[in-house]
Amino acid sequence: MKKILSVFTFLLFIQLFAFAQEEESIEVTRDPLKFEKAMSGTFNGQKVDYKAVVSETFLRNSKGEVTAGMWSTAYIRTGVDSSKRPVTFIFNGGPGSASVWLHMGFFGPKVVKTDSDASVDDGSAPYTFVDNPQALLDITDLVFIDPIGTGFSQVEGVGKNEDFWSLNGDARSIAQFMRIWVTQHGRWQAPKFIAGESFGTTRAAKIAEVLEGGGQTMAINGIVLISQALDYAGSSSWEDNITSFFTYLPSMAATAWYHKKAGSGKTLEDFVQEARDFAYGPYLTALYKGEKQSEAEKSAIADKLAYFTGLDKAFILRSDNQILMHRFKKELLREEGQAIGTLDGRYFATETDQAAEGPVLGDPSSYMTGAAYTAVWNDFLTRELAVKMERPYYSSAVGMGGNWNWKPVPDGAYWEPSYVSTARSLSEAMHRNTAMKVMVANGYYDLITPFFDAEYTFARHDFPQERIEMKYYEAGHMMYNHQEDFDALSKDIREFLTNLIR
Incomplete structure (x- = not known):
């Protein structure tokens, strides 16, 4: 009997030792990865020197343990005092979409061009990729964020996908990233903006709420909602x-x-x-x-x-x-x-x-447009930005859809299924931050987030009407695929930001 107990004790020790080794092995000891390149361009008629920074930011839990590596692509103007230089954080939706669409389609220093009249398929490579003189780099730095599971962003260390693949976890992670970025770049006194598209607008509303708590309040000056989806x-x-x-x-x-x-x-x-x-x-x-x-x-x-x-x-x-x-x-x-x-x-x-x-x-x-976006981004990333990674850049997250948690309440709290809505979160954030304004960009032919829903949403939830700007374009969800509306949207966002920067 003693011999059996001794063997059992030995096996238990081996098992615990192996578990300890496994726990130790997930500790992240490397530094975050970063790729940087000096660039220049002319935006709104003004020559701008800037650097492109494709980098990984480690997110951590309350114990200081690394949970994920969130990647972003930032365009940061050089040769200027950056302490009060405006910064705009940009992301797409899904959930499960990387920021490639707004990046390559509208906000980036170079953009893809598909058929403006929506009548010709994008076909096969090569695609049209051109300088974007209407990019906002003359007035604001741009930070494109890829949520966990998209782009190169993934869980690291003790993190698990379920920590991030939820309405609340997603907002907390991006809010944490924004605070880290602002701190690292000394931008606490700078005007801060958010631009999101589709579910990215759902996310933006929730982030505005999260940023006003957590013991490190960060107020947002303005939010641009492209094809809003606040109340599903x-x-x-x-x-x-x-x-x-x-x-x-x-x-x-x-x-x-x-x-x-x-x-x-x-x-x-x-x-x-x-x-x-x-x-x-x-x-x-x-x-x-x-x-x-x-x-x-x-x-x-x-x-x-x-x-x-x-x-x-x-x-x-x-x-x-x-x-x-x-x-x-x-x-x-x-x-x-x-x-x-x-x-x-x-x-x-x-x-x-x-x-x-x-x-x-x-x-x-x-x-009819997706292949062009994917191709030009991967080409730009590897050839012009000189990013070398051993894993692919995922425009869409793999396996996220069926594993996403839409619950708007904390884990363990009672909740009955209902339509997702972060409209009240944004309204309350605007009431707490009376300087924040919101611009809503709507496409008449958007058949997934209808413009009339935007009107109906912002007519309710106690939104301060005088701080909401509604804009309309004769295109769809990605209205910037239509050149005339690309120009109009550029003008409208530039005016919106400029009025809040003054």
Whole structure:
């Protein structure tokens, strides 16, 4: 018996020793990686010398242990006093998207150019990659952030993906990064801005809230929300979600107008206003009355929906006067055998299955532009910025989607499932920081985060209306893919930031 106990004790010791070795092995002893290059360019007519810094920042837990390496690409002006030099932190959405889209599509010192008219696929390499004289480097430094799991960013040390792949964990990690960056670069007295796109706007609202706590308050001067998604009730086209039928209708009308299926003889703005009025009036009443309507009332609503969407009245009635977006994208050009884009309803492509309920090839506004973005970024990263890494740069995180935790409350707190919303977080942050302003950029043909939802969201949640600027563009989710709107968006953001920097 003693011999058996001795063997057991020995094996237990070996196991504990091995566990200790394993725990010790995850300690991060190396320095964060960094690649730096001196560059220059002309922006808004002004020659600017700057450095491009592609670097890793270690995030740590309350014990000081490394949990992740978050990567960013920063463009920092040189030869100037940087203590009060404005800085803008930029990220995309997803969740699970790297910052490559805003970086290569709009804010970067060089940008990719796809077909502005949304009629030609990006095809195969080589792609058009040009200097961006409208970049904001004359007035602000730019820091593009890749959340954990995207780009080169990944968990390190004692970190786990679940620490970061959640609404709260994501916001905390990027807020921590921003505080570290500001401290390392001596920018606590500098104006600070955030620019986010899509889920990046959901994130931006949450970050603004997180930055005002945690024992190290950092106030943001302004936030640019590109294709906002603060309250998902208005951007989730699902059955039984009455809000979405209401918020999506004006975008359907705008898109039908663009494809000459509705609104003949009217301007886009006038037709969209008609759709707004109908949505807020008879349509909203009808949606809530449901089966309490008479057949005549249902028929009258279907007539108006056919007028605004260009769809067949019989199809609309079969849909119970509630048109789901995936059906609209297939139905609008069904007779032509084509489906339109989600991110941008201007795009369309021939479908392989003409009878399907929704698009079968995916989103043409994504696959007709995505290869160009990926190629130019990887080329720029390796050849011009001289970044050498042994692992790939992930434009989209692998495995994040099904493992993302949307709960807005702390772990262990009671919560019943509801639509994601960070609108109240941003409203309260604006009430605590009465100098913060918000610019909202909306695309008329955005069929995933509709412009009418932005209006509906910011009309509620006690937002200070005088500090909200709404802007509209005749393109989609990534309105900067349309050159005319690239120019307009550049002008609008420059004015927004300049007015807050003074």
